[in-house]
Amino acid sequence: MSLEPRIDLDFADGEYTFALLLPQLVELEDRCAFVGADGAKRRKGVIAIYSDLLAGLTVEDGQIVAIPHLGRASGYECREVVRLGLIGGGVGSTKATDLVERYIDTAPLIRRWTMAAAILRAAVEGYEPKKAVPAAAGGSNRKTRSTRARSSSTAG
Numbered sequence: 001m002s003l004e005p006r007i008d009l010d011f012a013d014g015e016y017t018f019a020l021l022l023p024q025l026v027e028l029e030d031r032c033a034f035v036g037a038d039g040a041k042r043r044k045g046v047i048a049i050y051s052d053l054l055a056g057l058t059v060e061d062g063q064i065v066a067i068p069h070l071g072r073a074s075g076y077e078c079r080e081v082v083r084l085g086l087i088g089g090g091v092g093s094t095k096a097t098d099l100v101e102r103y104i105d106t107a108p109l110i111r112r113w114t115m116a117a118a119i120l121r122a123a124v125e126g127y128e129p130k131k132a133v134p135a136a137a138g139g140s141n142r143k144t145r146s147t148r149a150r151s152s153s154t155a156g
Helices: 022-031 046-054 075-088 093-104 109-125
Strands: 006-011 014-019 057-060 063-066
Touching: 006 109, 014 075, 014 109, 022 046, 022 075, 046 075, 046 109, 057 109, 063 109, 075 093, 075 109
Parallel strands: none
Antiparallel strands: 006 014, 057 063
């Protein structure tokens, strides 16, 4: 078993790799900082962000189900996890921002929330990619990218 800090998800116009490596995790903490009661800027740690993202999510029959009244994540945190995950997965900053503006900022919050949870879970706990199914005789098992616009809110 080999756990990876990255995950492949159907998103936007195809399948993308999302990874939150150290540079992206540091930036996520900086972007989710808040001002405390004393007026001082406080960083919100990755584990606290992860805890907030998981609050209100459960799995039923293999599907992620959101219970909004128990949630603690902000829409901005969800957005930044997806954007930075794209960057860590190898998408340039400009393209990542464009994809997020087009497919995340306009999506229902629950879709952003569950996708961000899957991405950050891979970074914190690791993700075991599904084993490739052997191709039929004469076939290929290579990954293909879709040209169809779609989005997935769950991971494996």
